[in-house]
Amino acid sequence: MQLAVWTYEGPPHVGAMRVATGMKGVHFLLHAPQGDTYADLLFTMIERRRERPPVTYTTFAARDLGSDTAELFKTAAREAYERFRPELLLVGASCTAELIQDDPGGIASALGLPIPVVSLELSAYQRKENWGAAHTFYKIVRACCPATAQPRTERSRPRCNLLGPTALGFRHRDDVAEVTRLLDRLGVDVAVVAPLGASPRDLARLGDADFNVVMYPEIADSVARWLGKTFAQPMLAAPLGVNGTRTFCREVAALTGGDATAVIDESTCRLPWYSRSIDSTYLTRKQVFVFGDASHAIAAARIATEELGFEVIGLGTYSREFAREVREAAASYGVEALITDDHLAVEEHIAALHPELVLGTQMERHIAKRLGLPCAVISAPVHVQDYPARYSPQMGFEGANVLFDTWVHPLMMGLEEHLLAMFRDDFEFADDRGPSHLGASAPVAAPTPVAAAPVAAPAPAAAASDEPRWTEEAERELKKIPFFVRGKARRNTERFAREFGRTPITLETLYDAKAHFQA
Amino acid sequence: MPDHVAPARTIPDALPVLRERGQHEVFCGLTGIMWLHRKIQDAFFLVIGSRTCAHLLQSAAGVMIFAEPRFATAILEEGDLAGLADAHDEIDRVVTRLLARRPEIRTLFLVGSCPSEVIKLDLSRAAERLSKSHGPAVRFVSYSGSGLETTFTQGEDACLASLLRGVSPAPSTAPTSLLVVGTLADPVEDGFRRTFDALGIPVHFFPPRRAWDLPEVGPGTAYLLAQPYLAETGSALDRLGARRLPAPFPFGAEGTRGWLAAAAQAFGVSAARFEEVVGPAERRAQAALAKIREGLAGKRVFLFPDSQLEIPLARFLHRELGMELLEVGTPYLQREHLAAELAMLPSSVVLSEGQDVERQLDRCRAARPDLVVCGLGLANPLEVEGITTKWSIELVFTPVHGFEHAADLANLFSRPLLRRARLKV
Numbered sequence: 001m002q003l004a005v006w007t008y009e010g011p012p013h014v015g016a017m018r019v020a021t022g023m024k025g026v027h028f029l030l031h032a033p034q035g036d037t038y039a040d041l042l043f044t045m046i047e048r049r050r051e052r053p054p055v056t057y058t059t060f061a062a063r064d065l066g067s068d069t070a071e072l073f074k075t076a077a078r079e080a081y082e083r084f085r086p087e088l089l090l091v092g093a094s095c096t097a098e099l100i101q102d103d104p105g106g107i108a109s110a111l112g113l114p115i116p117v118v119s120l121e122l123s124a125y126q127r128k129e130n131w132g133a134a135h136t137f138y139k140i141v142r143a144c145c146p147a148t149a150q151p152r153t154e155r156s157r158p159r160c161n162l163l164g165p166t167a168l169g170f171r172h173r174d175d176v177a178e179v180t181r182l183l184d185r186l187g188v189d190v191a192v193v194a195p196l197g198a199s200p201r202d203l204a205r206l207g208d209a210d211f212n213v214v215m216y217p218e219i220a221d222s223v224a225r226w227l228g229k230t231f232a233q234p235m236l237a238a239p240l241g242v243n244g245t246r247t248f249c250r251e252v253a254a255l256t257g258g259d260a261t262a263v264i265d266e267s268t269c270r271l272p273w274y275s276r277s278i279d280s281t282y283l284t285r286k287q288v289f290v291f292g293d294a295s296h297a298i299a300a301a302r303i304a305t306e307e308l309g310f311e312v313i314g315l316g317t318y319s320r321e322f323a324r325e326v327r328e329a330a331a332s333y334g335v336e337a338l339i340t341d342d343h344l345a346v347e348e349h350i351a352a353l354h355p356e357l358v359l360g361t362q363m364e365r366h367i368a369k370r371l372g373l374p375c376a377v378i379s380a381p382v383h384v385q386d387y388p389a390r391y392s393p394q395m396g397f398e399g400a401n402v403l404f405d406t407w408v409h410p411l412m413m414g415l416e417e418h419l420l421a422m423f424r425d426d427f428e429f430a431d432d433r434g435p436s437h438l439g440a441s442a443p444v445a446a447p448t449p450v451a452a453a454p455v456a457a458p459a460p461a462a463a464a465s466d467e468p469r470w471t472e473e474a475e476r477e478l479k480k481i482p483f484f485v486r487g488k489a490r491r492n493t494e495r496f497a498r499e500f501g502r503t504p505i506t507l508e509t510l511y512d513a514k515a516h517f518q519a
Numbered sequence: 520m521p522d523h524v525a526p527a528r529t530i531p532d533a534l535p536v537l538r539e540r541g542q543h544e545v546f547c548g549l550t551g552i553m554w555l556h557r558k559i560q561d562a563f564f565l566v567i568g569s570r571t572c573a574h575l576l577q578s579a580a581g582v583m584i585f586a587e588p589r590f591a592t593a594i595l596e597e598g599d600l601a602g603l604a605d606a607h608d609e610i611d612r613v614v615t616r617l618l619a620r621r622p623e624i625r626t627l628f629l630v631g632s633c634p635s636e637v638i639k640l641d642l643s644r645a646a647e648r649l650s651k652s653h654g655p656a657v658r659f660v661s662y663s664g665s666g667l668e669t670t671f672t673q674g675e676d677a678c679l680a681s682l683l684r685g686v687s688p689a690p691s692t693a694p695t696s697l698l699v700v701g702t703l704a705d706p707v708e709d710g711f712r713r714t715f716d717a718l719g720i721p722v723h724f725f726p727p728r729r730a731w732d733l734p735e736v737g738p739g740t741a742y743l744l745a746q747p748y749l750a751e752t753g754s755a756l757d758r759l760g761a762r763r764l765p766a767p768f769p770f771g772a773e774g775t776r777g778w779l780a781a782a783a784q785a786f787g788v789s790a791a792r793f794e795e796v797v798g799p800a801e802r803r804a805q806a807a808l809a810k811i812r813e814g815l816a817g818k819r820v821f822l823f824p825d826s827q828l829e830i831p832l833a834r835f836l837h838r839e840l841g842m843e844l845l846e847v848g849t850p851y852l853q854r855e856h857l858a859a860e861l862a863m864l865p866s867s868v869v870l871s872e873g874q875d876v877e878r879q880l881d882r883c884r885a886a887r888p889d890l891v892v893c894g895l896g897l898a899n900p901l902e903v904e905g906i907t908t909k910w911s912i913e914l915v916f917t918p919v920h921g922f923e924h925a926a927d928l929a930n931l932f933s934r935p936l937l938r939r940a941r942l943k944v
Contacts, residue, residue: 001567001609002594003616010574033633035547035666038575040896046578050903052896059543062667065637076542083877095569096633096667099600124569125597344620381578 006363008318008341008381012122012132013094014039019136019219020090021053021167022196026140027086031073031097031104034059046384047168056080058097070102077108081115088143088200089113090136092120116200118143128341130218130293130319133166137195138222144203147230152208158256159189159209160236163224164216165196170296170380172196174393175215179239182396183213185263186252194223207231211255214238215395217295218319240299242271242307242400269397271404275308286411289314289355291338291346291364292379294322296394298329300359300378303403305333314338314353316346343367354488357411374410374484378403411484468497469504477510492517534861534870536852541875544896545825545850546912547666548674549575549630554915555678555726556589558702561625562730564590565617566664567610567642568632589624591617595634606638610645614653624657626730628678631663658731660684670850672748672826672915675702679726682733683755689737691760696721697782698734698761700753701746704918711745711769711921714779717796720786736761741785743778745769745920747860748827750853767859769920770828770928771835772804777859800922807926808839814933816841821883823893824848824874825911832892832914832928834863840929844868845886848879890936907935 009015013030020028021043030036037057043049058076060069081089091104105119118139122132162179165172173196180190191209192202206227211234214224224235234255239248245267249260274280288310290301294317304310315330316338317323323339330337338349343363350358350367358368358375362383368375377386378394393399470478481489489510496513497505549572552564566572573592593613599606610629618624627649629642642661649659662681664674679700697720699711708724715722723734725742734740740761744753747768757763766781767774776797783793820842822829829849836842846869854861864870871879876897883891884904891901891908898908909932919928 001599001606001613002596003591003613004570004573004594005588005591006577007570007573007592007594009570010578011570013571014574033547033666034543034545034670035549035575035633036571037542037544037896038546038550038578040544041894042578044897044899045895048899050900052900057542059541060667061543062636065667079541079877095571096637099634099637124571125595125600128570 002342003344004342006343006366008343008361008363009129010039010042010381011095011124012127012129012135013092013120013124014042015129015132015134015219016090016092016120016122016136017043017053017055018129018133018166018168019140019195020055021049022165022169023140023194023198023200025087025199025201026054026090027080027084027088028053028055028090028092029073029077029080029104029108030055030057030092030094031069031102032057032059032094033096034061036094036096042168046382047387048384049167053167054084054086056084060097065100069097069100070107073102073104073107074111077111077113081113086115088115088140089117090120090140091117092122092136093124094122095124098122098124116143131321133219134222134321137164137166137219138226140195140200141203141206141223141226144200145206145227146204150207152210155189157187157189158211159191160211160213160252161191161206161209161227161233162193162213162215163227164214164218164220165193166216166219167196168382169196169216170293170382170386171392171394172216173387174391175238175395175399177391178393178396178398179213179215182239182245182249182263183252186249186256186260187258188252188256195219207233209233211236211252218293218322238295238299239395240296240399241303241403242269242397244299244302245269245396245400267397269400271307271400274404280309280408283408283411284309285311286357287311287313287353287355288357288359289350289353289364290378291316291318291358291360293317294319294326296379298326300403301329301333303400304359304407307400308404308407310357313355314349316340316349354491356485356488357407359407372483372487376407376410378406468494468502471504471506474505474507474510477507489514534864534866534868537869537871539871539873539875539878541878543670543850543874544823544876544894545874546671546894547575547633548664548669548671548677549632549666550671551664551674551678552576552590552630554702555675558705558728559626559726559730560728561623562589562628563617563621563624563626564628564630565614566590566592566630566632567635567640568592568595568630569634570594572632572634589621595638600638606640607645607648611649611652614649618653618657626658626660628681629659629661630678631661631665633665633667636663636665636667660730670827672746672828673751673851675746676749676751679749679752680755682726682730683736683752683759686733686736686759688759689735689739691738693735693737693739694721695739695741695786696723696734697786698722698736698740698742698756699724700742700744700756701749702726703745703920707918707920707924710923714796714800714921715782718779718783718786718788718792720782720788738762741782743782744856746828747831747853747857748851750856753856763856765859767834767863768831770831771839771925772801772808772922773839774831774835775804775920775922775925776801797922804922804925808929811926811929811933812840814936815929817843818889818936819843819845819886820890820892820932821845821886821888822847823879823883823891823897823911824850824871825892825894826915827851827853828911828914829892830857830860830864830870833868834860835928836932837865837868838863839925840932842890842932845888846871846879846882848872848874850874890932892932907939909935 020026043053091108108117212224213236214220215238239245253260297317301312301315312333317326318341327337347367358364359378365375493513502509631642646659646661660681662677736759738760742761743764764781767777769775769778833847848871852872898910918924
């Protein structure tokens with residue numbers, strides 16, 4: 001049993017829904033109890049899709065368990081086919097239906113529907129959303145795409161497939177547009193984008209392309225490997241960051257006999273210059289903690305280091321399927337990878353590291369908010385904020401621009417807060433208002449009770465513990481340190497004071513500690 | 520002024536009901552945790568369920584607005600399904616971790632789910648055991664919010680009923696008092712308390728803001744339901760000897776008058792005093808409603824089944840705002856508690872119980888309503904089809920009871936129409 005307040009991934013059937021909803025001509029029949037229909041609103045409300053997901057739920061209740069849930073499934077399958085006339089029917093079970101073992105796949109095949117029926121084994125008690133999406137995508141491709149090598153059609157321009165985007169994906173919509181544009185400038189056409197926007201018939205054409213771009217390996221890795229083996233199509237990784245995009249351009253050029261120099265030189269990517277601009281000097285060696293799905297986390301760590309000059313002090317993922325890759329990346333930064341889907345463990349980790357910036361998911365955004373740290377979101381799980389009205393890709397040159405803005409913004413605001421803090425005695429800038437960019441509910445960055453209570457009478461709780469005491473003067477000095485590093489300064493100073501028996505903490509202790517840790 | 524008893528015009532049983540069995544597009548009872556954990560401020564809700572339950576709680580209902588909520592899921596994994604003894608050890612382990620993290624918790628609800636029910640995990644036994652090991656500082660209560668047993672608001676019903684389990688009836692010599700039953704937003708509760716104080720009626724509210732502040736319930740208790748979905752809680756109160764005061768529900772000016780009047784009659788409040796207390800607030804509500812009525816009168820409304828509030832709301836929309844009722848769906852029709860409401864519906868109304876969502880959508884599209892009240896899974900797709908919608912979950916999250924909120928309730932229905940008329944994009 002795992003205690004979860006928030007979860008990084010939904011159940012595997014939600015992954016299957018993301019594939020089915022992204023595609024055209026597919027209907028998904030899900031054996032599930034009443035209540036599981038909540039998943040529809042992820043698509044209609046968070047992503048604001050215009051149609052209901054193409055999913056029929058059997059919604060069995062307690063009284064059905066006593067009679068015949070299999071019959072219910074049969075009726076639902078027939079009615080769903082009659083009503084929606086899909087080209088392909090997906091069938092599967094949610095967690096509860098898995099326990100009652102009705103064999104949806106067997107029942108659906110026995111109905112003799114005139115369309116392919118693809119049965120999913122979703123393993124709800126072992127697997128999660130991304131695995132469910134990958135499994136579903138693989139099963140559909142294997143059902144729709146004949147494995148016999150077809151001769152590639154002669155064309156004036158080379159072609160590739162974009163694999164992995166789904167409904168309810170993190171910036172998938174804009175990434176597809178950006179990568180398509182980039183490929184076009186490189187003289188390459190996109191053959192099939194899948195699952196997003198593809199029909200079962202489109203999947204039959206996957207072999208008729210020169211290579212595959214694996215945009216989201218969490219979802220498309222198994223399909224891309226099969227296609228590679230079956231049709232000798234090379235795999236290219238997604239273009240994330242300036243360097244990732246330049247590499248991608250060169251690799252595409254190498255595969256297609258083209259030249260990427262012009263595309264790279266003429267790109268409108270502002271990240272390299274903005275990063276070199278002297279106002280960015282303060283970004284140097286900013287300590288950053290990175291957590292997300294494997295591919296976004298690995299890319300973010302690389303971009304943070306190479307393209308923004310940050311220092312990665314922690315790297316982790318909730319994608320256990322890609323733990324090896326994340327461990328390798330973490331080792332290259334000299335840190336231990338955090339592989340967990342327990343956000344409480346992530347919280348403990350962040351609290352211990354006390355980074356200056358968190359690059360994480362919505363969960364880390366909340367954690368950072370509680371700890372008073374700046375944070376930018378780099379990965380799913382998705383939030384309504386991840387479907388901005390404006391164009392906001394993560395991939396390609398424009399994606400690099402977006403990343404620069406998104407990551408630097410919370411830090412710039414941090415600097416601004418510090419400047420405001422210089423005017424703290426003005427009533428508008430009262431310290432107890434909390435950092436404005438963290439929202440009205442943000443906690444006060446670092447509680448400083450001493451200003452109100454004289455040092456001679458420390459709070460009883462503080463006296464009881466081994467918390468070193470601060471002199472009023474030292475507390476005042478501490479408050480001059482920007483709030484986003486104040487917590488760290490406090491902790492370091494107290495550690496120093498404990499280690500060297502320097503209590504109460506005076507101005508001297510504060511600066512001795514600073515010198516001690518600066519080494 | 521009308522008499523304070525609600526008019527009984529038709530025999531409720533005479534209204535025909537369309538019963539359907541198909542896809543139910545509704546929440547399960549776990550969703551009630553969203554408002555229950557805000558109301559009962561020292562309680563924590565631990566769902567023993569699957570990743571689906573956790574996902575429902577965070578994405579459908581919470582939308583991650585509370586950074587550290589007082590609810591969580593103990594997610595069942597492959598190993599837990601193998602042997603039940605293990606599962607109980609696991610519950611103990613998870614609860615210990617949780618209490619270490621949240622020492623301020625005084626009541627912990629173990630909430631059953633679809634998978635925990637299918638594997639027959641006995642949570643009442645777990646609650647008993649945990650009460651022994653962690654009590655008396657923390658009390659443990661169990662109930663089921665599973666979709667197999669409960670639809671949406673029925674989760675609150677199960678939760679409230681669980682709080683009454685094991686309570687012994689107050690002696691018949693205890694002073695008579697009124698118990699208002701069902702979660703109300705705090706400002707609504709405060710408002711009602713002032714009204715009952717003014718009427719001189721001793722009143723308690725259930726659920727209490729602190730789970731341990733349970734009111735005494737016995738033969739001297741008269742109770743008024745503030746929500747129409749409390750069948751099981753009502754039965755539990757009846758068993759304790761409490762007496763239900765039949766009344767319409769306090770939605771709109773008319774419903775609120777009828778509801779307060781039921782209490783006034785039971786506690787022998789004079790008609791003069793009643794008018795003195797209720798009259799000004801009622802007239803204020805009526806005046807506010809009159810303005811909103813202009814935009815809603817004659818408009819045709821179709822209600823999908825969701826919270827069981829549909830029938831009282833339909834009565835309000837029809838009688839006080841002049842709307843025409845096309846179909847009024849409810850997940851479950853509790854005739855006894857709704858008798859006063861059903862009596863006030865027009866005989867032409869189409870009531871439906873249960874759901875086949877595809878067929879119901881067909882009927883809805885064919886009827887071309889001016890306004891559809893439905894869940895979040897259906898609302899945006901219907902808007903795309905040009906049909907104006909009011910998403911129904913807001914009705915359980917917004918203060919809508921009583922005179923002071925009658926206009927707020929009406930505005931929830933008029934705003935979507937107003938917005939559609941205003942937008943020029």
